[in-house]
Amino acid sequence: MFREMRRGKQLxxxxxxxxxxxxxxxxxxxxxxxxxxxxxxxxxxxxYNNKVYFHSAKAGHKIDAITKHSKVSFxxxxxxxxxxxxxxxxxxxxxxxxxxxxxxxxERLEAFRALVEKYSEDQPEEAKHREITGCTQACIFxxxxxxxxxxxxxxxxxxxxx
Numbered sequence: 782m783f784r785e786m787r788r789g790k791q792l793x794x795x796x797x798x799x800x801x802x803x804x805x806x807x808x809x810x811x812x813x814x815x816x817x818x819x820x821x822x823x824x825x826x827x828x829y830n831n832k833v834y835f836h837s838a839k840a841g842h843k844i845d846a847i848t849k850h851s852k853v854s855f856x857x858x859x860x861x862x863x864x865x866x867x868x869x870x871x872x873x874x875x876x877x878x879x880x881x882x883x884x885x886x887x888e889r890l891e892a893f894r895a896l897v898e899k900y901s902e903d904q905p906e907e908a909k910h911r912e913i914t915g916c917t918q919a920c921i922f923x924x925x926x927x928x929x930x931x932x933x934x935x936x937x938x939x940x941x942x943x
Contacts, residue, residue, distance in 0.1 A: 783878060783928040790938055793873070793931030801859040801875045801931055802828035806899075808857035810835070810924070812843075812881070813850040820846050826855075827895045833877060833924040834884070834892035844920065851880040855924055860933070871936050877929040884921045890914075892921045 786792050793801070807825055814820025822843055826835040833855050837843050847853070860873040884892055893913045901909060 786930055786932060788932070788935075791932045791935055793875070793933055795929075797933075798875050798929060798931030799828070801857060801873060802833075802877075802929075805857040805859055805875075808833075808855055810843075810853050810855045810881070812846040812853045814842060814846045824855075825896075825900065827892070827899045829892060829895040831926060832892075833879075833926065834896060835922050835924075836893075836896060836919040837922055839918065839920050847881045847922065851882060852878070853881045853924060854878050864936075869934075871934040873931070873933040873937065875929065875931040877924065877926045879924045879926040879928075881922050881924045884923050888923070889921045892923065896921070 807823055809821050809823050811819060811821040820842060824835045826833050828834075854876060855878075856874060856876040858872065858874045860871065862871045864871055890913065893916070894909075897904075897909050897913055901912075
């Protein structure tokens with residue numbers, strides 16, 4: 782169902798792909814928006830339990846698009862160094878495909894905890910707990926990943942071989 786990467790030598794291992802997902806702090810989710818126009822939106826996220834979790838308001842373009850059609854793609858760029866003399870960039874990125882859904886119950890709490898830990902780990906435990914249990918305005922979404930690949934510039938591949 783999902784295409785194989787055309788430049789297979791540049792494919793990251795699953796371990797490297799997961800490491801990119803864990804260390805990046807933002808990505809873009811693409812979905813089918815109003816009148817079937819593509820809609821790509823930047824998100825803060827956490828990769829947790831092999832899923833992508835993010836928060837959202839309870840109303841708006843993002844939630845309308847996901848409710849209409851749950852299939853999405855999510856991408857992150859880990860590295861993007863311009864190498865002007867070579868007319869290129871040295872890059873590392875990941876793209877995931879899956880279905881987005883609103884989380885509930887214990888999954889919502891766990892995902893919210895993971896988001897808070899990723900972005901506010903230096904805050905006092907009681908403040909984090911208040912944020913997690915007291916916030917009822919936000920939806921927490923999960924992207925259940927069906928396919929994920931990472932890719933890096935051929936220059937990084939060649940450097941690893943040396």
